[in-house]
Amino acid sequence: MPELPEVETIARTLRPALLGAEISEAEIRWARTIAHPSLGEFQERIRGQSIQEVDRRGKFLSVRLSDGYLFIHLRMSGDLVLQEASSPPGKHERLRWRLRRAQAGPAEGQALVFSDPRKFGRVWLTEDPAQVVGDLGPEPLSEAFTVAWLYEQLRRHRRLLKPLLLDQTFLAGLGNIYTDEALYLARLHPATPSHTVTREQAERLHAAIQTVLQEGIRSNGASIDWVYRGGEFQNHFRVYGRTGQPCPTCGALVVKLRLGQRGTHFCSTCQPLREYAD
DNA sequence: AGCATTACCCGCACGC
DNA sequence: TGCGTGCGGGTAATGC
Numbered sequence: 001m002p003e004l005p006e007v008e009t010i011a012r013t014l015r016p017a018l019l020g021a022e023i024s025e026a027e028i029r030w031a032r033t034i035a036h037p038s039l040g041e042f043q044e045r046i047r048g049q050s051i052q053e054v055d056r057r058g059k060f061l062s063v064r065l066s067d068g069y070l071f072i073h074l075r076m077s078g079d080l081v082l083q084e085a086s087s088p089p090g091k092h093e094r095l096r097w098r099l100r101r102a103q104a105g106p107a108e109g110q111a112l113v114f115s116d117p118r119k120f121g122r123v124w125l126t127e128d129p130a131q132v133v134g135d136l137g138p139e140p141l142s143e144a145f146t147v148a149w150l151y152e153q154l155r156r157h158r159r160l161l162k163p164l165l166l167d168q169t170f171l172a173g174l175g176n177i178y179t180d181e182a183l184y185l186a187r188l189h190p191a192t193p194s195h196t197v198t199r200e201q202a203e204r205l206h207a208a209i210q211t212v213l214q215e216g217i218r219s220n221g222a223s224i225d226w227v228y229r230g231g232e233f234q235n236h237f238r239v240y241g242r243t244g245q246p247c248p249t250c251g252a253l254v255v256k257l258r259l260g261q262r263g264t265h266f267c268s269t270c271q272p273l274r275e276y277a278d
Numbered sequence: 279a280g281c282a283t284t285a286c287c288c289g290c291a292c293g294c
Numbered sequence: 295t296g297c298g299t300g301c302g303g304g305t306a307a308t309g310c
């Protein structure tokens with residue numbers, strides 16, 4: 001369920017309990033969860049490492065360890081929660097890290113549990129972050145993401161806006177929900193060819209991307225389908241998942257089409273394919 | 279050659 | 295019961 005705001009929320013929630021804790025053991029229940037290195041090496045190398053930092057890069061949760069980095073990608077249905085180390089494994093539990101502290105602290109007797117019904121989520125352990133996140137585009141909430149950069153990049157590519165914004169090597173962190181929401185706020189049709197975007201449109205898109213991501217973070221992310229994690233941004237969707245319901249701006253019905261294999265929601269009145277000067 | 283696009287795939291749960 | 299759908303992205307094939 002995680003896009004940038006959801007992963008950000010998870011990182012913020014877990015950070016206090018994880019910082020300073022030591023990973024005493026990794027218990028792997030679904031082997032393919034480990035993307036790198038091999039199973040045995042993963043278990044061997046993570047044992048005894050302490051957690052120095054809990055952060056996010058794009059949709060990856062990044063955990064800096066005393067020796068290396070742990071990257072976790074939740075893909076479609078993954079979730080991370082702290083549980084009692086002695087708790088029985090849930091139906092979809094894939095990986096469990098037992099935690100330990102030198103002195104009694106928030107993580108005492110706890111375990112970090114990765115559950116994932118669809119088994120798409122993956123975990124990496126590496127000394128070189130670039131090996132995992134090296135190809136990601138800029139962070140949309142960082143200073144590197146400027147109107148000038150976005151405008152230039154949109155003009156240089158020749159792709160439809162929606163698939164381009166979903167491309168993590170273009171920009172890191174946007175997923176299907178926030179892309180639809182951002183294009184709506186920017187009043188841009190999802191199938192607009194990127195190189196036809198004007199400077200003014202790029203300005204709107206830049207602002208819209210930052211707005212929807214900040215809204216999502218402020219709402220602690222979105223909880224949709226059968227995965228509920230406390231976020232409530234799903235109650236503020238303007239177009240995503242609102243096919244056939246009125247557009248909040250003009251009242252026309254939200255329509256849905258398929259773009260780049262993804263369901264795409266928008267208002268054909270507010271987001272015309274071409275913008276006519278009048 | 280080098281992009282970009284498309285199709286397909288991967289487990290599972292859910293709604294209709 | 296069966297079928298379509300999906301908060302993601304990797305790969306392979308195809309198109310420009």
